[in-house]
Amino acid sequence: MTAQLTPLLTLLLASIGLGAGTFGALAGVGGGIIITPLLVMYFGLPMHQAIGVSLIAVIATSSATASVNVQNHIADVRLGMTLELATSFGALVAAVIAGYINRRTLALLFIAFLLYTAFSMARKAWTSRAVPHQADIPAYEVQNYKLGMSASLVAGGFSGLLGIGGGPIKVPVMLLFMKVPLRVATATSNLTIGVTAATSAFIYYGRGDFSLVHAAPLVVGVFLGSQVGARLAPRVRSLYILLLLVVVTVWLAIQMIYKFTTGAIG
């Protein structure tokens, strides 16, 4: 089934991309967590295709936000490159495995990850409620590469399996165990998800788990959204963004669970 690129479809998908891109830039997530369930539930895409499209959107978020974060010396290119060794390997293996996993299992895994993300964002919101915005980046020495690489391998695996960036796994590990400041951790995670998502995107694209008609308008929206998000970021408290993201992910999880039990998705 190939959908037609109607003006309505284009506009709808571009708006979703705009929202996901804005969120992505503001909260440091790739947007895949929002895009995949919407494509599955409301655009009738099979799980695998939705993931393939979502991966493309994740690359767009990464390129758009990372270009700025790298040039402003916030993202750590060396650290990112090291972690990418693990994330891309995990993504490669998982993307191949995903081809052998049935749709319903994949949908179930996705629901679990949605709930984990909601929990992780809620916790981040709770800890960040009193923390003022860090204008300067404190000096840091990256520690515990072993744990960082292991977490990156897992994050890459989830990325290749579910079409997400994996920020909710990498950022806390960088922050808590590798002693990287939050802004650097978020920006570096955003840099790495492009490489991670591109690695699995090759596999999905080659397998035919992709839809150009859906991806093109989404990506345009994501690019615009990242610009909006970057401009809003200094003015909006991250607490509210995180809380909004919690609401959105919980709502998507409930919808997914309902549609899963009625057999409407998969």
Next chain:
Amino acid sequence: MRASARTDKFVGLTLKAGAYGSFALLVVGLVATPFTPAGMTLLKLGIILLMITPVLRIIVAGWMFALEHQYRYALVSLGVLAIMATAYVLSVVH
């Protein structure tokens, strides 16, 4: 230690060029699609440019690391590139 300001600059520029390039291709493609079949080709090109931008970014970073005698990181970049190349080859074979 972090990468040099020069490395950051070129890596950032690569990402920016890829992002703006694919954005332009996609916007023109979306507008053109109802009128000409060439629109779909532009959309495909836009998506392909988007997908190879991270690869180009790795090559640029690796090159800069090598130029600045940070061979360890040049090697790491080469490793990432090898994994991405494997993914590409697997996708073509499939």
